[in-house]
Amino acid sequence: MVDFKYNKILLLFIAIGLIAALTIGWQRHTVEVANQTIDMVMDYEDIVELSELEGVPRQDLLQQFKQAGLTSLAVYETTLDKLNKSGKITAVSGAQIINQYRTGMLSDANWRELVDKNAILPEDVYVTGHNQAVFDEVKSDLAHRLSPARIHEFAVGGKPVLAVKANFEKVVKWNLGLPTDEMREAAEAGFYVIARPTNYTKVNEDDVKAVFARLDAVKNVTTIMFTGDAGVLGYPDLLSLVASNMKQRHLTLGMIEHPLQLGFLKQDGLLPLASAINYQGARVYAIPKDEQPKLKVAEAIQRWELTDRERNIRMNLLRKYDKPEPGKTLVETNLAYVSGVKKVLEGRGFTLGRAGLYQPYFASPILLALVIIGAAAAGILFLTLVRPFKARYQYIMLFILSLALVIPVLKGGGTLVRQAVATVSAITFPSLAMIWQLDQWRNYSAGDHKGPVGIIGHALLGVTITLCLSLIGGFYVSGALADVRFLLEMEIFRGVKLTFVAPLIMVTLAYLTRYNLFDTVNSMDARSVGRQIKRILDLPVKVKTLLAVAIAALAAWVFVGRSGHTAGVPVPDIELKLRRFLEYTMYARPREKEFIIGHPAFFLAVMAMYKKWPQALHYALVMLATIGQGSLVETFAHMRTPVFMSFVRALDGLIAGAALGIVAVIGVQALYYLVFVLGGRPARDE
Numbered sequence: 001m002v003d004f005k006y007n008k009i010l011l012l013f014i015a016i017g018l019i020a021a022l023t024i025g026w027q028r029h030t031v032e033v034a035n036q037t038i039d040m041v042m043d044y045e046d047i048v049e050l051s052e053l054e055g056v057p058r059q060d061l062l063q064q065f066k067q068a069g070l071t072s073l074a075v076y077e078t079t080l081d082k083l084n085k086s087g088k089i090t091a092v093s094g095a096q097i098i099n100q101y102r103t104g105m106l107s108d109a110n111w112r113e114l115v116d117k118n119a120i121l122p123e124d125v126y127v128t129g130h131n132q133a134v135f136d137e138v139k140s141d142l143a144h145r146l147s148p149a150r151i152h153e154f155a156v157g158g159k160p161v162l163a164v165k166a167n168f169e170k171v172v173k174w175n176l177g178l179p180t181d182e183m184r185e186a187a188e189a190g191f192y193v194i195a196r197p198t199n200y201t202k203v204n205e206d207d208v209k210a211v212f213a214r215l216d217a218v219k220n221v222t223t224i225m226f227t228g229d230a231g232v233l234g235y236p237d238l239l240s241l242v243a244s245n246m247k248q249r250h251l252t253l254g255m256i257e258h259p260l261q262l263g264f265l266k267q268d269g270l271l272p273l274a275s276a277i278n279y280q281g282a283r284v285y286a287i288p289k290d291e292q293p294k295l296k297v298a299e300a301i302q303r304w305e306l307t308d309r310e311r312n313i314r315m316n317l318l319r320k321y322d323k324p325e326p327g328k329t330l331v332e333t334n335l336a337y338v339s340g341v342k343k344v345l346e347g348r349g350f351t352l353g354r355a356g357l358y359q360p361y362f363a364s365p366i367l368l369a370l371v372i373i374g375a376a377a378a379g380i381l382f383l384t385l386v387r388p389f390k391a392r393y394q395y396i397m398l399f400i401l402s403l404a405l406v407i408p409v410l411k412g413g414g415t416l417v418r419q420a421v422a423t424v425s426a427i428t429f430p431s432l433a434m435i436w437q438l439d440q441w442r443n444y445s446a447g448d449h450k451g452p453v454g455i456i457g458h459a460l461l462g463v464t465i466t467l468c469l470s471l472i473g474g475f476y477v478s479g480a481l482a483d484v485r486f487l488l489e490m491e492i493f494r495g496v497k498l499t500f501v502a503p504l505i506m507v508t509l510a511y512l513t514r515y516n517l518f519d520t521v522n523s524m525d526a527r528s529v530g531r532q533i534k535r536i537l538d539l540p541v542k543v544k545t546l547l548a549v550a551i552a553a554l555a556a557w558v559f560v561g562r563s564g565h566t567a568g569v570p571v572p573d574i575e576l577k578l579r580r581f582l583e584y585t586m587y588a589r590p591r592e593k594e595f596i597i598g599h600p601a602f603f604l605a606v607m608a609m610y611k612k613w614p615q616a617l618h619y620a621l622v623m624l625a626t627i628g629q630g631s632l633v634e635t636f637a638h639m640r641t642p643v644f645m646s647f648v649r650a651l652d653g654l655i656a657g658a659a660l661g662i663v664a665v666i667g668v669q670a671l672y673y674l675v676f677v678l679g680g681r682p683a684r685d686e
Helices: 008-033 044-054 057-070 080-086 093-100 109-116 132-145 180-188 205-216 238-251 270-276 296-310 330-347 364-387 391-410 415-444 450-479 496-510 530-539 543-561 573-585 594-609 615-635 645-679
Strands: 037-043 071-076 089-093 124-131 151-154 161-165 192-196 221-224 252-256 281-285 314-317
Touching: 008 124, 008 391, 008 450, 008 645, 037 044, 037 330, 044 057, 044 161, 044 180, 057 180, 057 192, 057 330, 071 180, 071 496, 080 089, 089 132, 089 330, 093 124, 093 415, 109 151, 124 132, 132 151, 132 180, 132 205, 151 296, 161 221, 180 192, 180 205, 192 594, 205 238, 205 543, 238 415, 270 450, 281 391, 296 314, 296 330, 364 415, 364 450, 364 496, 391 415, 415 450, 415 496, 415 594, 450 615, 496 530, 496 615, 594 615, 594 645, 615 645
Parallel strands: 037 071, 037 314, 071 192, 192 221, 221 252, 252 281, 281 314
Antiparallel strands: 089 124, 124 161, 151 161
């Protein structure tokens, strides 16, 4: 039997890297706990609509929502259509004026005179104002959106009128600019103002300056959250001007999370702008429009609690409910929604106010270098545990690999290197943890038979130690990626699918060097890997073999497809209910791959070893146990999730998984007793 050596020098480098990773992890933790303020936001337009629907004075309703917990109002750019409906201005086409004249409905003599003189052109748009401040803003906005040459001002009966050369059906829907009166009303009601401007076609410096001049006219503007599909304001050539204006005014950049919970809604220039303002941005979440009506208010409230805790969302963009709950008015329903979110968040230790921001944290390049060297040592250690080779070659490989990876990081870059190191760590450390356990099992496999109590004790100790070893990989992943860009998810972990599949392959290679799948005699050397694979390929194809392969393929599809955020594998309703139960009862809901699959399989793998079950069955259980360890480490790749929560999630998974593992061992033992003892069937020799 081959005696695999764990090179102590490599282990020393891994330990040094772990200390560096834990140091970075603590620094990251302090940054995360300092960012605990959440901004509760609704659209100003939603409040106005509720006021009109329910007949509640707008000012009274604003105060009710403020008392319920709302902290900010989002104000969008206005349009001619909105201003028409609100009665602030009147915008009509020249054709409409001429038609009114011909039908005798145009009563104003001044306008009739203009029509008689052919001064009204049917293809133009005519804008009149009843509020001089609003009219002046519309004039300015139209000049920026179109051009001054396409706008002509004249007077009719002493009142100003704009003649605009534009298509009426299109121009009334265009975003014009941020309405000062709406922003001022929100600020005077005690709310922070979230400005939601759009970009301009062929944006110029005057356009950018006009937007910020409009913001300067209002107090309490704290955040800019861009909208529209033309990119952020200033894209593509004036982002630096926008950034300097935002920094001068200490404005936060609101970055809306993508509905798939990966990255942000696509807005060209968003990430470069965030970098230019020194990462003073807040992650924003809004329940999708097509999903919220399906959620009861209580379910939506729970969604916000989980979102803010697990994904570091610091701006909650709450959409109003359009249908009242039974026994409540529409206003009461929405007030209960807001106050319910406030209650659960404050119960979790959050405070409400202007959105919290991360410090522009970047880990020390020296600490990152130590993490990288430790990860390289772990990769080399794995190779020696599959096919041993001389120590001097291990050190040469470590030196060359470390030098190549560390230099870019020490120079202040190396983001791609860090992502690669994180991926390698997420793959290697759970594999090493399971391989170490395989070596422990080889020492016990020839020991005395153990009963259920002994098996449970051995399995409980083994899975705890294995989890601790896998956690090293989790801290390595967290340490390699710890900086503000990853916390904001401007940069992400790469290779999620790979981290689920690769450990299975790596542990399989190690398993075949230690065990023989086809009999109970241990393999003698690493060359048995090729022989066993050849023997598997030479197996005759039977219907039951094809069925087994089909089942394995289906399981793999579900296993890989359920990872990440882009798969279409559905989640059963019963699993959703289980998740909700665990979310209520545990600090951090453990992942199903760990406590339902991985950890119980670990217990059964120990049982299979002592009961001398077929080696192929033991191998299958080891693979399932590896899934749990890989999932545990991959949890730390979600950098938006606080590192402390990822750590506790692993412990919660161990507790729940150990409980199910104990049940599994007892259940299998009881089944054995019923079938072979009470049933009288001959048992397999042990």
